[in-house]
Amino acid sequence: xxxxxxxxxxxxxxxxxxxxxxxxxxxxxxxxxxxxxxxxxxxxxxxxxxxxxxxxxxxxxxxxxxxxxxxxxxxxxxxxxxxxxxxxxxxxxxxxxxxxxxxxxxxxxxxxxxxxxxxxxxxxxxxxxxxxxxxxxxxxxxxxxxxxxxxxxxxxxxxxxxxxxxxxxxxxxxxxxxxxxxxxxxxxxxxxxxxxxxxxxxxxxxxxxxxxxxxxxxxxxxxxxxxxxxxxxxxxxxxxxxxxxxxxxxxxxxxxxxxxxxxxxxxxxxxxxxxxxxxxxxxxxxxxxxxxxxxxxxxxxxxxxxxxxxxxxxxxxxxxxxxxxxxxxxxxxxxxxxxxxxxxxxxxxxxxxxxxxxxxxxxxxxxxxxxxxxxxxxxxxxxxxxxxxxxxxxxxxxxxxxxxxxxxxxxxxxxxxxx
Numbered sequence: 419x420x421x422x423x424x425x426x427x428x429x430x431x432x433x434x435x436x437x438x439x440x441x442x443x444x445x446x447x448x449x450x451x452x453x454x455x456x457x458x459x460x461x462x463x464x465x466x467x468x469x470x471x472x473x474x475x476x477x478x479x480x481x482x483x484x485x486x487x488x489x490x491x492x493x494x495x496x497x498x499x500x501x502x503x504x505x506x507x508x509x510x511x512x513x514x515x516x517x518x519x520x521x522x523x524x525x526x527x528x529x530x531x532x533x534x535x536x537x538x539x540x541x542x543x544x545x546x547x548x549x550x551x552x553x554x555x556x557x558x559x560x561x562x563x564x565x566x567x568x569x570x571x572x573x574x575x576x577x578x579x580x581x582x583x584x585x586x587x588x589x590x591x592x593x594x595x596x597x598x599x600x601x602x603x604x605x606x607x608x609x610x611x612x613x614x615x616x617x618x619x620x621x622x623x624x625x626x627x628x629x630x631x632x633x634x635x636x637x638x639x640x641x642x643x644x645x646x647x648x649x650x651x652x653x654x655x656x657x658x659x660x661x662x663x664x665x666x667x668x669x670x671x672x673x674x675x676x677x678x679x680x681x682x683x684x685x686x687x688x689x690x691x692x693x694x695x696x697x698x699x700x701x702x703x704x705x706x707x708x709x710x711x712x713x714x715x716x717x718x719x720x721x722x723x724x725x726x727x728x729x730x731x732x733x734x735x736x737x738x739x740x741x742x743x744x745x746x747x748x749x750x751x752x753x754x755x756x757x758x759x760x761x762x763x764x765x766x767x768x769x770x771x772x773x774x775x776x777x778x779x780x781x782x783x784x785x786x787x788x789x790x791x792x793x794x795x796x797x798x799x800x801x802x803x804x805x806x807x808x809x810x811x812x813x814x815x816x817x818x819x820x821x822x823x824x825x826x827x828x829x830x831x832x833x834x835x836x837x
Contacts, residue, residue, distance in 0.1 A: 461498070469679040471675055472502050473695070474504040477699065482717040483709075487706065488614070492609070497560050498560050501559050503558070504556040506556070512524045512536050512546070514537070518644050522641065524631060528633075534627075538721055538722045551653070553619045555619065558612065561608055566606065572674060576669045583595060583654065601651070602617045602618060602619045620651060638833070639729050639730070640731075723763040735832075737754055737773055737776050737825070738825070741822050743778045748774070753773055756829060763796055764796065765793065765794050770788070776822060790804065791807075808826070
């Protein structure tokens with residue numbers, strides 16, 4: 419992709435091409451950012467004519483690396499005189515908002531099975547699916563000049579200028595085509611000095627994987643976490659089959675460079691020639707000191723799952739008749755009930771309500787397993803603890819769960835894996 423893009427950029431004599439090739443480039447930007455006043459009242463931002471722009475193109479397709487790069491730039495760079503649009507793409511992954519519940523938003527067992535990464539970003543908003551068929555865009559500015567509408571209108575212009583695609587911005591600041599199909603969601607992060615707005619554009623993403631990765635299932639979760647709003651989606655290639663991720667990257671990049679920094683006006687080739695142009699960015703520790711630590715934090719379990727807002731789960735499961743005492747007749751359906759609270763991704767409290775029919779048929783040990791589950795991750799780790807707890811009631815020569823215990827374990831598995 420990088421070689422293809424470079425050929426396209428170099429082919430235009432009107433575009434200035436600057437590649438960041440020395441690690442001092444990133445370090446000097448970091449120093450500039452750290453020397454900024456922490457009081458926005460003390461700084462005077464430059465006039466529009468003094469602001470230059472760059473399009474940074476990440477050479478990584480790893481979600482954790484790209485999120486770390488985004489965070490590094492947000493923390494360290496000075497955008498007062500230099501606005502940046504970063505374009506990036508990822509291998510298949512699901513990205514949840516900062517305040518969301520991954521077990522509620524994503525099909526976690528499927529992601530594990532298909533080796534699809536799950537990442538929690540630092541911005542708010544809803545859950546999205548990424549693959550190489552998405553173009554992700556991040557707009558960096560000083561906080562005072564953060565403007566979502568400017569950014570979205572710029573993308574609208576690029577779609578129409580480059581491909582004749584008409585789109586609209588709805589009340590949620592999503593981009594829609596055909597007046598109903600979502601092609602882009604939006605989210606942001608703001609500090610006292612800096613702000614960024616990012617979005618993802620569906621070009622030719624695998625919609626089957628998208629649907630299955632974000633499928634809603636029976637989960638019994640109650641939470642105050644931010645919930646995603648389902649919307650019908652479309653790929654841009656469904657509207658115009660000439661659109662590719664590379665061509666869209668070029669179209670949006672040039673639209674960004676030809677537009678003045680603070681208002682929507684077509685500055686044409688004259689404006690493009692004044693900008694810093696397209697720059698390939700290699701998100702490594704050599705270029706961006708401290709990036710490795712940021713990436714490590716972003717891909718850790720404590721961030722991806724442990725930062726989930728507290729939630730509770732309640733599920734009931736009918737007990738198969740063959741597991742009940744055959745000599746008994748019960749007035750109501752016999753159900754196993756599992757209730758638990760989860761704090762920071764760890765089981766804080768749990769109860770197993772065993773129906774009389776299961777106890778009368780010989781099941782035992784329900785009370786003894788509870789203490790073994792507290793503090794366990796809300797994953798198969800808890801299931802393993804449950805199985806081990808039930809096995810402690812067995813003789814050393816009988817290390818196998820009986821059919822009633824297997825039923826309880828299967829129900830618990832459906833809770834912690836939310837399937």
